[in-house]
Amino acid sequence: AQKITQTQPGMFVQEKEAVTLDCTYDTSDPSYGLFWYKQPSSGEMIFLIYQGSYDQQNATEGRYSLNFQKARKSANLVISASQLGDSAMYFCAMSDSSWGKFQFGAGTQVVVTP
Amino acid sequence: DVKVTQSSRYLVKRTGEKVFLECVQDMDHENMFWYRQDPGLGLRLIYFSYDVKMKEKGDIPEGYSVSREKKERFSLILESASTNQTSMYLCASSPSGGLAGGLMSNEQFFGPGTRLTVL
Numbered sequence: 001a002q003k004i005t006q007t008q009p010g011m012f013v014q015e016k017e018a019v020t021l022d023c024t025y026d027t028s029d030p031s032y033g034l035f036w037y038k039q040p041s042s043g044e045m046i047f048l049i050y051q052g053s054y055d056q057q058n059a060t061e062g063r064y065s066l067n068f069q070k071a072r073k074s075a076n077l078v079i080s081a082s083q084l085g086d087s088a089m090y091f092c093a094m095s096d097s098s099w100g101k102f103q104f105g106a107g108t109q110v111v112v113t114p
Numbered sequence: 115d116v117k118v119t120q121s122s123r124y125l126v127k128r129t130g131e132k133v134f135l136e137c138v139q140d141m142d143h144e145n146m147f148w149y150r151q152d153p154g155l156g157l158r159l160i161y162f163s164y165d166v167k168m169k170e171k172g173d174i175p176e177g178y179s180v181s182r183e184k185k186e187r188f189s190l191i192l193e194s195a196s197t198n199q200t201s202m203y204l205c206a207s208s209p210s211g212g213l214a215g216g217l218m219s220n221e222q223f224f225g226p227g228t229r230l231t232v233l
Contacts (some may be wrong), residue, residue: 009154033220045204045224053125091156100145100220101172102206104156 004094006105010091013082013112020067021077021091021108031097034075036066039089040106048090051075079110087112117141118225120205126231133192135228137205144210146174146188147222148180151202195232202224203228 003026013019025034036048051059051066059066067076079086092105121136134210137146149157149172159172161180169180177199183188187205192199206222 004156006156007132035221037224043202043227043229045206047221047223050221060206093157095220100163100210100222101158101159101162102147102220102222104158105147106154 001097002029002032002094002103004092004103004105006108007091008108009106009107010111013086015084015112015114016039016081016102018078018080018114019082019110021045021090021092021110022077023075025073025075025092025094027073027096029097031096034063034066034068035093035102036075036077037091037093038086038110039091040086045091049077082112084112084114086110116208118205118223120225120228122204122228123174124229124231125225126233127192127195127233129196130194131192131232133181133195133230133232135148135190135192135203135205135223135230137188137207137217138186139188139223140186141207141209141223142185143207143223144185146182147208148178148188148190149204149206150174150199151204151227157204160190168179195230197232199230200232203230 005024032053034051038046049061067079089107093102118139147162150161163169163182179191205225208222
C-alpha cells in the first residue's frame with residue numbers, strides 16, 4: 001500500500017526567506033508521480049510542481065523546487081524568497097501507476113510573516 | 115484552461131436527508147474523483163471513475179455512492195446524511211490514469227469544493 005507522510009503540521013517563515021516542506025513516501029511500485037498542491041484559505045487546490053519516479057533531475061517551477069531523494073523516498077518542496085501570498089496549506093501527493101489515484105499527505109500549514 | 119465546477123460552495127442539510135453533490139469538468143477528462151478533506155487528515159479518496167458508468171471504491175466509500183452517466187459529470191450521493199459526514203468535499207478530474215499518457219497526465223484538476231454541514 002502507498003503512504004505519504006508530512007510531518008510538519010505548521011510552520012512560520014519570514015518574508016523573503018526560503019522554506020522547506022518535508023514529504024516522505026512509501027511505495028513498492030517503481031513507477032509513480034509526486035505532486036505538490038497549494039490550498040489558500042479560499043479552498044481551491046493549485047498545482048505547483050511534479051516529479052516522476054524516473055526523472056533524473058529535480059523539478060523546478062519558478063520559486064518552487066522539489067528536492068527528490070529517491071533512495072530516501074523523500075520529495076521535499078522548497079519555496080525560495082517567500083511572499084505573503086505563499087501563506088496556505090501545502091499538500092504532497094503520490095499517484096500510482098494503475099489508475100493514477102492520489103494518496104495525499106496530511107498537509108503543512110505555512111504562515112509567512114512580514 | 116481546465117475547469118472543474120461543483121454545484122454548491124456551501125450546503126446545509128439535516129440528518130437522514132439524501133444529498134447530491136454534482137461535479138462537472140469541461141476538458142474531456144477520462145478520470146474523475148471525489149475526496150473529502152478533514153483537518154489533520156488531508157484529502158481522502160471516496161470514489162473514482164475511469165469511464166462513463168464505471169466506478170471504483172476509494173479509501174472511505176462507506177455511506178457514499180456515485181454516479182457517472184455522462185463523461186463530464188460525476189455525482190456524489192449521500193443516501194442518508196449523518197453528522198460525521200460534515201466535511202469539505204472536493205471533486206477532481208485528470209486526463210488519464212496510470213502509465214497510459216505518462217505519469218504527468220495523472221495531474222488532477224480540482225473544483226472549488228463544497229463545504230457540507232449536516233445538522
